[in-house]
């Protein structure tokens with residue numbers, strides 16, 4: 001039952017588990033502070049969310065708004081988890097079709113705040129018309145926002161000083177201090193290919209969307225903290241976004257998400273039975289997130305690299321169907337038989353309880369694509385990283401983390417990003433078992449002091465809540 005005395009906040013996350021999960025974490029933090037939340041997404045996404053603790057479930061209304069039908073978008077697809085990455089622009093098109101139902105929902109509810117995500121560039125004008133303060137909740141770190149650059153450049157309003165490939169591969173001209181946070185050639189080539197594909201399908205360019213989302217906000221909330229990247233946070237507030245940027249902290253997992261039984265019906269009991277049999281800190285947990293779509297060659301080299309490493313591994317493979325749009329996805333011949341015979345690997349096709357697995361004492365490292373959620377979860381538990389970035393800002397995250405020595409990147413071919421089973425095996429053994437890799441393991445444990453410091457991040461939430469309560473709209 002909604003209580004009108006409570007401040008009302010409407011949450012509008014993008015259609016991706018890597019966005020829905022942190023938006024729900026933030027919603028839970030606000031509900032615990034007495035806010036009434038309306039969390040808006042599609043029916044399937046709402047049903048897939050981690051369960052909300054009973055003591056705050058009445059304070060979070062889960063609002064289901066169906067997606068409009070869009071050509072080339074399968075009816076079952078409501079999040080990036082359900083699609084190969086090269087088809088996500090159809091999902092974006094469908095998301096843009098939510099403007100009308102979203103506007104009428106907001107007109108009827110008139111909340112105190114709207115907190116929205118990177119894709120919803122069309123929300124600020126609706127909020128402004130209704131006189132509702134709106135905030136962009138940034139789910140990437142400040143270094144990424146800095147690399148992307150000023151919104152006016154992204155939107156094509158002011159001239160882009162990065163004209164050549166060399167410019168794009170270098171430190172951006174608006175970064176005044178030394179930085180290693182840059183893309184590799186193969187990452188830029190993949191980003192440019194995806195940009196052009198998206199640009200041909202979506203109503204606005206990806207750059208315009210990326211720029212106008214923060215541009216239209218009254219304030220930017222960001223999932224970060226000064227203890228990790230104070231220079232970058234100052235740079236984006238003062239020079240890049242030129243508006244208030246309020247860190248909400250890293251939102252480490254509030255509780256080990258106890259209900260994450262994967263969608264194959266495997267239960268935590270079955271998974272933990274396998275993990276319990278393994279030696280302490282011996283298992284490598286392998287997941288490349290909910291969006292990356294590796295090629296078949298990449299899957300083969302990764303699989304054979306895991307086998308070659310001789311380390312026990314738990315590998316989450318996103319539902320094969322959505323990787324290629326059909327059932328053609330397959331692992332190397334005989335691989336699954338050899339692994340189940342040796343008992344050295346556990347292959348989970350679908351959804352796994354990632355945080356619970358990372359928290360298990362048998363896990364000694366994480367082979368990750370460097371999605372920001374996964375990084376936060378891993379480092380809040382002191383897990384060292386073997387890094388294999390695929391898309392988005394994952395390459396920038398990998399550079400930042402290698403600089404902090406909390407892990408190492410698997411060597412890639414500079415031009416096409418290919419890697420070999422040998423380099424996978426060597427990187428895994430280096431980070432998890434080799435003597436020389438103790439630095440990575442020690443640094444990752446040290447980083448737990450920031451990423452896993454619950455009191456520190458609770459303080460960020462307190463400041464965030466105060467900001468929401470004290471906010472006075474600027475005189476128009």
Ligand SMILES: C[C@@H]1O[C@H](OP(=O)(O)OP(=O)(O)OC[C@H]2O[C@@H](n3ccc(=O)[nH]c3=O)[C@H](O)[C@@H]2O)[C@H](O)[C@H](O)[C@H]1O
Nearest residue numbers: 018139289290291316351352354371372373374392393
């Ligand atoms: C912000 C955006 O997040 C995106 O999400 P993506 O899913 O790729 O990866 P994560 O951020 O690690 O997010 C994945 C989230 O899903 C959870 N999970 C995943 C698989 C599974 O089987 N079980 C789980 O519990 C995991 O614990 C994490 O919370 C991209 O990275 C993008 O680069 C980044 O900007």
